[in-house]
Amino acid sequence: TMASIPSTMKGVIIETTGGTEVLQYRTDLPVPSPGEGQVLVKNDYVGVNYIDTYFRTGLYPAPKYPYILGREAEGTVVKAGAGDLYGLREGDKVLMLSEGTYAEYTAANAAKAVKVKQGVEAKVGAAALLQGLTALTLIREAHPVKKGDWVLVHAAAGGTGLWLVQLLKAVGANLIGTASTREKVDLARKAGAEHMINYSHEDVRSKVMELTKDLGCVAVFDGVGKSTFDLSLDCLARKGSMVSFGNASGAVPPLTIARLSPKNARLMRPTLFGYITTREEFEHYVDELMEFVTKDKLDVRIHETYALSDVARAHNDLEGRKTTGKLLLDPSK
Ligand code: NDP
CATH class of the missing domain: 3.90.180.10 (Medium-chain alcohol dehydrogenases, catalytic domain)
Structure with a gap:
């Protein structure tokens, strides 16, 4: 009252x-x-x-x-x-x-x-909503990921990263993740990122090309920004989607669009809010996210x-x- x-x-x-x-x-x-x-x-x-x-x-x-x-x-x-x-x-x-x-x-x-929703414990909602919706809309809308697609996720042990890992695994993607420490690599691997690369000292590009038989990844989800942008383009497949969605290491500097030509790449810079603008969109993705949490028992x-x-x-x-x-x-x- x-x-x-x-x-x-x-x-x-x-x-x-x-x-x-x-x-x-x-x-x-x-x-x-x-x-x-x-x-x-x-x-x-x-x-x-x-x-x-x-x-x-x-x-x-x-x-x-x-x-x-x-x-x-x-x-x-x-x-x-x-x-x-x-x-x-x-x-x-x-x-x-x-x-x-x-x-x-x-x-x-x-x-x-x-x-x-029923069955969602305390803390889980606040822990899931923004980062979970971000990961979900990225893999549904920025680049609709299909079973068997090779996909690269940076900072895979982070908040949004662990959501991307679990949701991509549920979709059946071939997932390659990066993280900066041994502990983070292990954690993301346990969450479902079969192929993890420690980008603080391993050569990400050559590992990606080895895993994908020189084809590269059909989508790169990059929330790290400035320090990984060039690497991400290098890891992309022909006709791939370069999805730049954040700036944890700093904002990506301006680039000339001719850099997209060698691979006929698609470049996107989405925000969550642009995918959940209407009430209908918001409810749709919240419902789907909460199904993942309650039915598929994703680890929050x-x-x-x-x-x-x-x-x-x-x-x-x-x-x-x-x-x-x-x-x-x-x-x-
Ligand atoms: P995280 O929990 O992922 O934390 C950021 C991670 O980025 C770190 O743990 C670190 O992982 C990695 N990283 C790499 N380089 C740096 C650096 N120089 N400084 C700091 N961190 C670095 O955070 P969030 O999940 O909250 O967000 C992740 C990204 O997604 C952010 O860029 C955020 O802005 C973006 N985002 C975008 C949204 C959108 O709508 N577009 C919505 C939600 C998030 P490691 O040590 O393994 O490198």
Whole structure:
């Protein structure tokens, strides 16, 4: 009920861009009120994504300052706004993609929120939603992967990487993954990436060509960006899809389109949000993702659940390549 909603809350804001020193953990932020088409959600778990670091550093500009970071969470609807809320009501446990989730409460657009499905345990929704939907839409839409396709995935032990590995395995692709340490190589192999390459010291191109009998991969899913872009083009098959979907190592510099000619390559730079723009698209992919989680029992690996007040360490670990799988924040701490 309204009476139980406080007027202030814990949250993490930035007022300027920079290193983790610009992250301000505050206990006095105003609790937002839900506008038209919004629900107020008390967050139980908040997902950390690489994109949060881009807004912090300024690689992606924040729409305003002060700005509350965060893109996804799971929690409970504590207050309904006006307008169409897609059937959501007070008391519903929900998963959502929303801005402003590094906080105890978020006014979230109901159009990008769904009720937690039966059989989905606590934390799993917040750990699965953004990265799982990214991996799923990449393999369905950016390059529809078929059984037997040779596919290369960089940073295969990362959050999005482990989703790509498991979903590609479910599709029956021939999967080649990269990772930077022995432990990450082992982890991604256990998750289903039969052919793993340690790109910190192995020659990725020659290994890919050996495995694919000099044909290359029909698709490369590259979320690493700057440091792997050229390598990814080298590993591509004729008529292959070069899917560049992130910048963990920095933004890919501008290139001349003539570089795509030698292989008649397709180049894409998709974002998740462009594949789940309508409610229909969003529900379609959420349903499919949750089927994978509940029926196919995909492993939703959680690296660590950090206290919200410990957010700087979470960002440092993610950017320092110390993590595998998903990082979560607990906004009550
Ligand atoms: P990850 O958990 O994958 O973490 C990033 C990983 O990238 C690291 O663990 C590391 O793995 C690898 N990496 C390689 N070079 C560097 C570097 N110089 N600095 C840091 N990391 C490096 O993060 P996410 O799953 O959250 O995101 C992965 C990528 O996918 C990001 O680029 C992100 O922006 C992108 N993304 C894009 C979306 C879209 O809509 N387009 C949506 C979601 C994610 P290793 O040590 O093995 O190299």
